[in-house]
Amino acid sequence: MTTDVKRTGPGGGPGGQAGQKPSGGPPVLVRVFRDNGALTALIGLVAVMALMSPDFLNTGNLLNVGGQAAVTAILAFGVTFVIVSAGIDLSVGSVAALSAMVLAWTATSQGLPVWLAVLFALGTGLACGLVNGLMVAYGRLPSFIATLAMLSVARGLALVVSQGSPIAFPDPVSALGRTLGGWLPVPVLVMAGMAVVAAVVLNLTYSGRSMYAIGGNEEAARLSGIRVPRQKLVIYGLSGTFAAVAGIVLASRLASAQPQAAAGYELDAIAACVIGGASLSGGVGRASGTLIGALILAVLRNGLNLLSVSAFWQQVVIGAVIALAALVDTLRRRT
Amino acid sequence: MTKDAAAEPAPPGPPLLRTEGVSKTFPGVVALDGVDFAVRAGEVHVLLGENGAGKSTLIKVLSGASRPDGGRVLMAGRPVRLHGAQDAERLGIATIHQEFNLVPDLTVAENIFLGRQPRRFGLVDRARMEADAAALLARVGVDVAPTARLRDLGVARMQMVEIAKALSIDARVLIMDEPTAVLTNEEVDRLFRIVRRLRDEGVAVVFITHKLEEVAALGDRVTVLRDGRSVAEVPADTERDDLVRLMVGRSIEQQYPRRPGPVRPGGVPLLRVSGLARAGAFRDVGFEVRGGEVVGLAGLVGAGRTEVARAVFGADAYDHGAVEVDGRPLARHDVNAAMAAGIGFVPEDRKGQGLLLDASVGENLGLVTLRRATRAGLVDRAGQRRAAASMAGRLGVRMAGLDQHARTLSGGNQQKVAIGKWLLADSRVLILDEPTRGVDVGAKVEIYRLVNELTAAGHGVLMISSDLPEVLGMSDRIVVMAQGRVAGELGGAEATQDAVMALAVGTP
Incomplete structure (x- = not known):
């Protein structure tokens, strides 16, 4: 049989949306949009916002949107690893705050060199993630419970370290929150870089492919020789490390580490993954989808601000969008 | 009547x-x-x-x-x-x-x-x-x-x-x-x-x-x-x-194209299990599988066959006994050690344990060889895909393409994929647990041919099957289990339906 095998794109996971049907259907562009509901939604949303607010398509505003999306997106990339493996990570917001706090405390309060402080911060995120992983993989705790505990512990530690007050961020790191050449926000660059890292991890590394296998069918993965507990350590460790990066980016924008920073961001991160097509039952999810999900959230917030919609109503709209995205995705899968 | x-x-x-x-x-x-x-x-x-x-x-x-x-x-x-x-x-x-x-x-x-x-x-x-x-x-x-x-x-x-x-x-x-x-x-x-x-x-x-x-x-x-x-x-x-x-009481209606492989008598068996026991599941289980041989593991549902197979493969632990491959003892409860020694295991519950149903045929075929295809942390996905394509061709998996999800394949083709991932890993001892359950007649014969191919190449196969004619038709020797123990071993001419059934139900 000489069926034309449809290629899976670079972002195509095993549960990716491509490749359900043999080719011969509608033209490529139509298929791309049909198979990428989130991308279509983002483009639609941008078009609507552009029509309703003349300021929206302004370069400065778009870069602003990118900056706003950056922290959520970086957190969400880490969470994507966990969700693809059929887990959940609720601790990323707290871990982000704690990591940033460690950076500020070691550099500003203790006077350590900045590069060392950054390593400490990343190490803090990694350690929190590994503890999550240990509790899930070896303690057999449901990921919801393990990371819920970490959510509280990391937030508490951030408060302990800071004694409840913000600590100024060291200057070289605060540069991360500024712009390059006077127009390109550095957080957008970091987001793009982390997107590439996440895509490479998911698509090309042994651990990434294991995430899909574990999320798809943990027992089948185990019986095929994947060391599930060890891979879970990697997965949660990655998520914690990504959270640390997000925390540093957030603090650099504010020029200080705040103990209550990024509270509730874990929910935005999960929402970004789900809007981007990841399935909470595991095995499905892409870095590109998560990026689009985070952008959709940021565009919505920004657009609603430009339209002077009250912050109260914004919450209502964003909640509705999350539900809608999940519903559309469920319906599409059923047919 | x-x-x-x-x-x-x-x-x-x-x-x-x-x-x-x-x-x-x-x-x-x-x-x-x-x-x-x-x-x-x-x-x-x-x-x-x-x-x-x-x-x-x-x-x-x-x-x-x-x-x-x-x-x-x-x-x-x-x-x-x-x-x-x-x-x-x-x-x-x-x-x-x-x-x-x-x-x-x-x-x-x-x-x-x-x-x-x-x-x-x-x-x-x-x-x-x-x-x-x-x-x-x-x-x-x-x-x-x-x-x-x-x-x-x-x-x-x-x-x-x-x-x-x-x-x-x-x-x-x-x-x-x-x-x-x-x-x-x-x-x-x-x-x-x-x-x-x-x-x-x-x-x-x-x-x-x-x-x-x-x-x-x-x-x-x-x-x-x-x-x-x-x-x-x-x-x-x-x-x-x-x-x-x-x-x-029935005749063997189906054709079993068993061609015995080149069994080498004497020497060290490919797989040797001795004194294997786990409280509440099985005890004192011992048997051998030689290169080129198909050993059937017969018995009623609940006799402990699957439990033994999983223990041999390291999927579950056992309390006593030993598993040896080529005379070298295998660490217990260690799937990766079993795989490294060349054992492959196709579980009975194809959908629950054998396949990633919502992953593609290509992903499923490459799962066991994922580690081997990794260099410096990166997976050679193009190579994996080529290998999967050639294996799918060799097995005659009927599919729209390598990207088709395993869920949408027929039972027989799903089973071919579940077996194929072990063939890609060059497993020398293949444990097949109910390999033809829910598989249509045509695909059954293809699976039998595959078993012949494997034994012809000197591999060993341990086949659990509740289908008596199949066990009789495809096995060179039959180990019968009853209530967690080996009730007897039948070779060649002594293996008849009545003899196997008598051992399986525990009739003296």
């Missing part, structure tokens, strides 16, 4: 529940082929048959879980529609499945009245529910508090709760699917006393068992199923040998 029920000296009275020419076909399998079956009020009717004879399907039809394609079911002489468990319940047909339908974290009383709780002013009347439950439990004759949490009970008492639940719907027909499989001898005695009392109260009991000694001990009449047909209805005191003959 079914004997005329009127010719039996059994208790008088018309049948209470009866099937007439009931048939049921699944894709590629005729599960029931015109089954006539009748149970009367006040009798224990044993349903006997080897694995796959159609007992489970018949029970599903009688309990409303499965709709027959043809024939009809009559209750007290009137045709009835059984389109769900509720229909059966309304007619007074209660079924106790092997897997209990109980909620572990609810109390005994809540389980008995699940979905039918007595209510007062719209609220559950706990006092009345617990009093009613206590009365039912007393009728069963079991000492369990209605307020006890089900999770805290042993298996035997859970079963009693199931019986009490059946009584709570005023069951006139009680169907019990292998209720003794999980009980100790003492518990079996108690169960039998309860069943006899229910029978004497006029309940029609359908009793499914694999254990022939239970037939005479409890039953009044026996219906033997074979290949989806009711082949005989005989009194329960029929000789065991005659029952065994009725169960297996």
Whole structure:
């Protein structure tokens, strides 16, 4: 049989949306949009916002949107690893705050060199993630419970370290929150870089492919020789490390580490993954989808601000969008 | 052919529940082929048959879980529609499945009245529910508090709760699917006393068992199923040998293209298992598989075959014994050690354990070799894809392309993928657990050919199968297990259906 095998794109996971049907259907562009509901939604949303607010398509505003999306997106990339493996990570917001706090405390309060402080911060995120992983993989705790505990512990530690007050961020790191050449926000660059890292991890590394296998069918993965507990350590460790990066980016924008920073961001991160097509039952999810999900959230917030919609109503709209995205995705899968 | 029920000296009275020419076909399998079956009020009717004879399907039809394609079911002489468990319940047909339908974290009383709780002013009347439950439990004759949490009970008492639940719907027909499989001898005695009392109260009991000694001990009449047909209805005191003959009496209809491989006698066997034991599962299990050889692992469902296979592969732990590959001992409970030594395992539960259903054929084929295809942390996905494509071609997997999801393949093609991932890993000893279950005839033959190819290349195959003709047709030697132990080993000419079945049911 000489069926034309449809290629899976670079972002195509095993549960990716491509490749359900043999080719011969509608033209490529139509298929791309049909198979990428989130991308279509983002483009639609941008078009609507552009029509309703003349300021929206302004370069400065778009870069602003990118900056706003950056922290959520970086957190969400880490969470994507966990969700693809059929887990959940609720601790990323707290871990982000704690990591940033460690950076500020070691550099500003203790006077350590900045590069060392950054390593400490990343190490803090990694350690929190590994503890999550240990509790899930070896303690057999449901990921919801393990990371819920970490959510509280990391937030508490951030408060302990800071004694409840913000600590100024060291200057070289605060540069991360500024712009390059006077127009390109550095957080957008970091987001793009982390997107590439996440895509490479998911698509090309042994651990990434294991995430899909574990999320798809943990027992089948185990019986095929994947060391599930060890891979879970990697997965949660990655998520914690990504959270640390997000925390540093957030603090650099504010020029200080705040103990209550990024509270509730874990929910935005999960929402970004789900809007981007990841399935909470595991095995499905892409870095590109998560990026689009985070952008959709940021565009919505920004657009609603430009339209002077009250912050109260914004919450209502964003909640509705999350539900809608999940519903559309469920319906599409059923047919 | 079914004997005329009127010719039996059994208790008088018309049948209470009866099937007439009931048939049921699944894709590629005729599960029931015109089954006539009748149970009367006040009798224990044993349903006997080897694995796959159609007992489970018949029970599903009688309990409303499965709709027959043809024939009809009559209750007290009137045709009835059984389109769900509720229909059966309304007619007074209660079924106790092997897997209990109980909620572990609810109390005994809540389980008995699940979905039918007595209510007062719209609220559950706990006092009345617990009093009613206590009365039912007393009728069963079991000492369990209605307020006890089900999770805290042993298996035997859970079963009693199931019986009490059946009584709570005023069951006139009680169907019990292998209720003794999980009980100790003492518990079996108690169960039998309860069943006899229910029978004497006029309940029609359908009793499914694999254990022939239970037939005479409890039953009044026996219906033997074979290949989806009711082949005989005989009194329960029929000789065991005659029952065994009725169960297996058929010729090997299918073609098994077994070509023995180049077995090297003597020397070190490829796989040697000795003294393998795990409390409550199996004990003293030993056998060998040589290069070029297919060893069949036969036995009834629940004899411990799958448990042994999983322990050999390292998927589960074992307490004692040793597994050696090429004479080198294998670490216990270590899948990766087993894989490194060249063992591959295709589990019985293809969908639950063998495949990533929502991943592509290509991903599934490359799963075992993922580690090998990784260089410096990066997977050679192009190479993986090429290898998968060539394996899919070699196995003749019928698919739209490598990107098709495994879920949408037919059973036979799914199985080819589940086996193919081990072939890509060059496994030298392949453990196949029920490799042709739910697989259509054409794909079966392709799988047999593949087994021949493997043994021709000097690999060894351990094949678990509940399909007797298949075991006989494809194995060079047969190890028969019964109740967690190796009951015997049969080679060449001694391996007949009767001999295997006799060992499997424990007939001396």
